Amino acid sequence: MNPSDAHAACITGVGVSEVGRNLGREPISLAAEGCLRAIADAGLTPDDIDGIAAFVPDQGSVGPNELQEALGLEVDWYQGFLEGPSQLGAIWSACMAVATGQATHVLAFHSSSEGTVRARLGKGGSLPGTARETPQRVTGERGWWMPFGAPSAANIIAMYAQRHFHEFGTTREQMGQIALIARENATMNPLAIYRTPLTMEEYLSSRMISEPFCLYDCDVPTDFCAAVIISRTDSVYGLRRTPVTFEAISSTRRSRPSWEGFDDLTTMPLRDAGAALWQRTSLRPSDVDVAQIYDGFSYIALAWLEALGFCGRGEGGPFLEGGRRIALDGELPMNTQGGQLSAGRMHGWGLIPEACRQLWGECESRQVAGDPRVAVVASGGGIVAGAALLTVD
Amino acid sequence: MTVEVDQIYRIPPLLTDLNREFWIGGEVGELRIWRCRTCDEWLHPPSPVCRKCHSTDVGFDVASGRATVSTFSINHYQWSAQAGRDPYVIAIVELEEDPGLRLITNIVGCGVGEVRIGQRVQVIFRSFDDVWLPLFEPASNETDGTHDVQ
Numbered sequence: 001m002n003p004s005d006a007h008a009a010c011i012t013g014v015g016v017s018e019v020g021r022n023l024g025r026e027p028i029s030l031a032a033e034g035c036l037r038a039i040a041d042a043g044l045t046p047d048d049i050d051g052i053a054a055f056v057p058d059q060g061s062v063g064p065n066e067l068q069e070a071l072g073l074e075v076d077w078y079q080g081f082l083e084g085p086s087q088l089g090a091i092w093s094a095c096m097a098v099a100t101g102q103a104t105h106v107l108a109f110h111s112s113s114e115g116t117v118r119a120r121l122g123k124g125g126s127l128p129g130t131a132r133e134t135p136q137r138v139t140g141e142r143g144w145w146m147p148f149g150a151p152s153a154a155n156i157i158a159m160y161a162q163r164h165f166h167e168f169g170t171t172r173e174q175m176g177q178i179a180l181i182a183r184e185n186a187t188m189n190p191l192a193i194y195r196t197p198l199t200m201e202e203y204l205s206s207r208m209i210s211e212p213f214c215l216y217d218c219d220v221p222t223d224f225c226a227a228v229i230i231s232r233t234d235s236v237y238g239l240r241r242t243p244v245t246f247e248a249i250s251s252t253r254r255s256r257p258s259w260e261g262f263d264d265l266t267t268m269p270l271r272d273a274g275a276a277l278w279q280r281t282s283l284r285p286s287d288v289d290v291a292q293i294y295d296g297f298s299y300i301a302l303a304w305l306e307a308l309g310f311c312g313r314g315e316g317g318p319f320l321e322g323g324r325r326i327a328l329d330g331e332l333p334m335n336t337q338g339g340q341l342s343a344g345r346m347h348g349w350g351l352i353p354e355a356c357r358q359l360w361g362e363c364e365s366r367q368v369a370g371d372p373r374v375a376v377v378a379s380g381g382g383i384v385a386g387a388a389l390l391t392v393d
Numbered sequence: 394m395t396v397e398v399d400q401i402y403r404i405p406p407l408l409t410d411l412n413r414e415f416w417i418g419g420e421v422g423e424l425r426i427w428r429c430r431t432c433d434e435w436l437h438p439p440s441p442v443c444r445k446c447h448s449t450d451v452g453f454d455v456a457s458g459r460a461t462v463s464t465f466s467i468n469h470y471q472w473s474a475q476a477g478r479d480p481y482v483i484a485i486v487e488l489e490e491d492p493g494l495r496l497i498t499n500i501v502g503c504g505v506g507e508v509r510i511g512q513r514v515q516v517i518f519r520s521f522d523d524v525w526l527p528l529f530e531p532a533s534n535e536t537d538g539t540h541d542v543q
Contacts, residue, residue, distance in 0.1 A: 123474050124472055124475065124476070128472070135404070136404075137404065137405050137406060137407040138404045138405070138406055138407065143407065143412070144406075144496075145497055146403065146406075147403050147405055147406055147526055148401075148403065148483060148497055148498055148526065148528075149401035149403055149468060149499060150468070150497060151404070151473075152472070155468060156497070158466040159483065159484070159485055162466055163464035163510065166464070166510045207469065209468075209470045210467070210469065210483070211466050211467045211468075211469070212466075213466075256444075256493075260485045260495040260496065261437065261493055261494070261495055263493065
């Protein structure tokens with residue numbers, strides 16, 4: 001695909017439903033809410049939607065069939081999927097559907113009642129990070145973890161962080177800035193789950209989950225729907241929003257998708273997606289005004305900062321030292337809504353709505369100053385990753 | 394030699410034609426790792442095809458069981474109400490046969506605070522359900538302490 005073809009797709013609206021830890025609402029209820037909000041945000045009606053893309057990781061989520069039926073849509077393209085270049089792969093697919101002329105306005109969404117499901121199933125009842133019940137016998141990648149008392153990606157990614165600390169002297173205080181600055185931003189986000197300021201002392205003294213991850217290094221499961229409208233760039237006349245262009249998208253993975261066999265345990269396959277992003281644009285990391293980076297675990301965001309070239313390999317610790325560089329008034333404002341660490345787990349689907357709202361200048365007290373024009377969005381951890389550059393004129 | 398099941402929250406793997414040898418080799422004290430019989434590449438997890446040369450002539454071989462700790466994490470969280478509350482060590486160990494050949498495992502036979510990156514370890518099998526878990530304990534005859542791994 002010619003790198004410039006990414007420009008054929010743009011974002012014309014975003015919508016997020018109610019978000020909470022245990023809302024007791026069915027996924028389809030949240031999906032309808034988030035999707036209708038996105039459609040209205042774009043200045044469209046459901047009749048205008050001719051494509052659907054969904055991230056459907058488990059039975060706690062909604063797929064395109066259920067959503068099309070619920071909203072009475074008629075489409076020329078639809079896709080639901082689990083495995084792909086981060087949880088946002090549905091959005092990259094929506095861009096391709098639009099760029100190849102299969103659809104004009106695609107509704108891309110992810111809806112989950114993971115918070116409610118996990119609360120109902122109780123400790124040990126579900127696979128951590130999912131709404132899936134714990135099986136009697138485990139298959140797939142977790143088949144190599146769970147026999148060893150490692151039920152969660154927290155255990156594995158904590159080991160990567162441990163290796164990074166060992167090789168580069170990274171400290172908990174440095175990694176902890178991801179959590180502290182996210183919380184600082186969350187105090188300005190009325191919809192964040194956690195809004196009280198977090199101090200370094202509280203962070204360092206909080207209970208350990210899997211070293212070096214403490215409670216505040218891990219995000220919290222939620223119920224939510226986040227939706228994005230992807231439109232053909234030549235079909236935006238009369239819509240509400242200034243279109244947000246996909247300047248570049250990266251799904252590259254040119255190394256082993258192996259949790260334990262990856263060639264560099266101080267990073268992850270996101271290394272490839274991060275590097276490849278810059279091959280498809282004349283923009284450079286220094287052009288980025290605001291960054292929305294996956295922080296399901298704090299360390300993943302640190303690894304992304306290195307992978308995206310905001311600092312060199314192994315320099316994530318010093319880059320984060322003191323936290324001011326990634327604060328709202330810093331040189332690279334990051335996770336301005338509070339990240340997943342404070343705003344709640346959305347499997348990366350909170351990244352694009354916040355990036356767009358920053359580019360549209362409507363984030364109020366947490367708005368990045370200086371009229372931001374370029375946002376980077378990076379999602380995924382472990383063995384999947386995807387990144388994009390979003391711009392407004 | 395095998396040791397008794399412990400208080401760690403473990404879920405057994407689903408056995409398949411590809412992974413069965415890995416999970417039962419411990420019954421006879423063998424660390425069975427998949428290998429390509431055409432180019433000798435060690436393959437883990439087991440695969441029907443060699444990822445290097447794409448030969449389908451693959452099967453298990455027996456590794457020495459000697460390894461080095463590449464990284465680890467002390468788990469503190471009680472993931473299941475039935476699990477014990479004591480911290481335990483999850484680790485990625487690198488088998489001596491190949492720098493990229495690594496296993497997720499537990500380090501046993503020492504205090505959780507004694508585990509180090511670079512520590513030499515050796516396999517010890519623990520019976521669990523119908524499989525034999527390859528766990529690792531500090532190597533005997535450790536003379537010069539840690540060394541850095543690739």
